[in-house]
Amino acid sequence: MxxxxxxxxxxxxxxxxxxxxxxxxxxxxxxxxxxxxxxxxxxxxxxxxxxxxxxxxxxxxxxxxxxxxxxxxxxxxxxxxxxxxxxxxxxxxMTSATAIRKILEKNLKTYFNLLTVMKEVAGWELLYSDTNELVKAAKNSEIKRKDENPS
Structure with missing residues (x-):
């Protein structure tokens, strides 16, 4: 046109x-x-x-x-x-991922605090040890990921 x-x-x-x-x-x-x-x-x-x-x-x-x-x-x-x-x-x-993460972190800290307190009670030692090892492994894998991607 x-x-x-x-x-x-x-x-x-x-x-x-x-x-x-x-x-x-x-x-x-x-x-x-x-x-x-x-x-x-x-x-x-x-x-x-x-x-x-x-x-x-x-x-x-x-x-x-x-x-x-x-x-x-x-x-x-x-x-x-x-x-x-x-x-x-x-x-x-929808609830944002950040808000969900905060709730999850709070609940996990509460759970870990409970395990830490209960580790002296009979029957809780193994659960505490297993969970503690998983937390250590998670922390180590996070550090490796940061080292592998220096950007």
Whole structure:
């Protein structure tokens, strides 16, 4: 359309110029906007292009199929965007990994403190020893991972 409007000798030159000005009104760089802004601008653009006058111009320029394709793709994008927005909202409702980790660390410290206190009680020595060895092994493996990745 941009090229067509630059040919003043073409048959429907003015139609191309008029439609181009509609696109220009809503922005020629919609792809650089955020998804929500882009969606809003596309809705307004499509509404404006669907006016009887503009539909006639689209038809005269044989752009009916292209316009229908643009609308279909925009509708598909809106569906995907809405699904993603819903998924994002669901994620925000979940407890963060940081919060879960803090709870886990607190509970593990409580458990280890219990084992430490109970290690003198008959029957608890083995559980304390096994758990203590696992904690030592975990601490050693953490140090090795840090040494292996100096970055």
């Amino acid at each position: 941009n090229g067509y409007r630059k040919l003043p000798t073409a048959v429907n030159y003015q139609f191309a110029e008029d439609l181009y000005s509609v696109f220009k009104t809503f922005g020629l760089d919609l792809d650089r906007l955020s998804y929500s802004s882009q969606t809003g601008q596309m809705k307004k653009l499509i509404e404006e292009l669907e006016t009887p006058d503009n539909l006639q111009k689209i038809s005269q320029l044989s752009l009916d199929a292209d316009f229908a394709d643009m609308k279909t793709k925009h509708e598909a994008f809106e569906t995907i965007f809405a699904d993603q927005a819903g998924a994002n909202a669901d994620l925000r409702q």
